[in-house]
Amino acid sequence: MNANAYIAALQWHVDVGATEALEDTPVDATAMPEIPRHEPADASQGRVTGGAQANQSASAAGLGAGSQVTGTSDAAKAALALAREVDSVESLREAIAGFDGIPLKKTATNMVFSDGNPEAKIMLIGEAPGADEDRQGKPFAGANGQLLDKILGSIGLSRTAEDLEKAVYITNILNWRPPGGRSLNPAEIEVSLPFIEKHIALVKPKVLIFCGGGTAKALLNSSEGMSKLRGKMKDYKTLTDGLLDTPQAIPAIATYTPEQLLLNPGQKRLVWQDMLRLQQFLLEN
């Protein structure tokens, strides 16, 4: 190739949005190992059951819409009581929808529960919905979502994949948008933990992706920043006492959020490294 052809190739990459060099040497993506394909499980054996029970759970706990919960610890106890009772992803969704212990519910437009197949073996957890998510009722929507889809796609994963080994089920710690896109406060995390931990227990993923420092700190019970929490596989262990008869330990990887990458493209190479680490884990397990 002559110099003009190289310049044209570089310009093409810039035009399609590839603004960062992720590795010091080129990676031939066509030569990267494929994650083995697994046939989708028989849908009749799905873990999701009907949602009617959530209403019963909510009313049994006295927490249906309109009931009053006072103080953070009351709300956290009420969340725990509800989360203990639900036995399917659908009934968890209904329980959260009817729970009034999180004031953000009043200011949000839509509840943002999840996207993708709850039978997936990979579960990605963000912190909380933003404006696009609030409007669409779907986690990681808008520009964030498009970038997330590209990141997952770089290692052959997708929230819409039929192959459960490649499918990513996506949710957030909090299901309601904090106004102005602020971070969650400790009270909101405390009340949300029983729900997100039960969500994890119901989905039973083989691996978790914690998207963003807030999520990684909350679910790894750590005060360390992302620069310490990312870079190697971690073990997520159930934190909420009394939630599950058998607390869980699930491998987890922490990485930056798409919003952070849009603000700070230099972090793309770190996320790329995280995706390669995740791909390696998936190949080995």
Ligand code: URA
């Ligand atoms: N960031 C998150 O953590 N979650 C979303 O749903 C969107 C952006």
